[in-house]
């Protein structure tokens with residue numbers, strides 16, 4: 001991803017993870033896909049980003065196996081949209097943690113500039129990235145909503161990984177090994 005040297009072979013797993021998840025544009029692309037924006041134009045208009053920057057991040061996330069490209073029929077033209085893989089969906093606690101940390105420690109430039117992580121099951125905000133701090137249930141993309149006050153009046157249910165036809169067992173990601 002060209003901003004720096006390749007860290008994918010570093011000895012430390014944090015460095016290898018940051019090789020992918022440490023890029024702000026890539027994280028914002030993942031944010032958009034979790035919000036349900038699968039298509040280039042929709043992601044581009046949300047991020048207000050140059051085509052070349054977005055193209056590079058989408059390609060990187062596909063190469064890294066966090067997103068996959070799916071064809072769709074756009075009024076007779078076949079185009080591509082981007083969906084989460086199980087590997088991409090597993091990045092959700094990382095994104096949640098960034099939001100929760102920023103809400104706790106960084107000043108917001110306006111009353112609307114907030115985003116909350118919500119457990120859809122009990123409808124409450126959580127202050128933990130992978131477990132609902134109200135009811136204790138583990139968070140998955142399927143039971144988590146994000147509420148960005150600048151985007152919508154109500155929380156938005158997150159997108160989940162597409163079931164993989166080649167590996168059906170991956171369509172229901174196990175909650176094993178949530179990060180420390």
Ligand SMILES: [Zn+2]
Nearest residue numbers: 119122132135
């Ligand atoms: Zn809950």
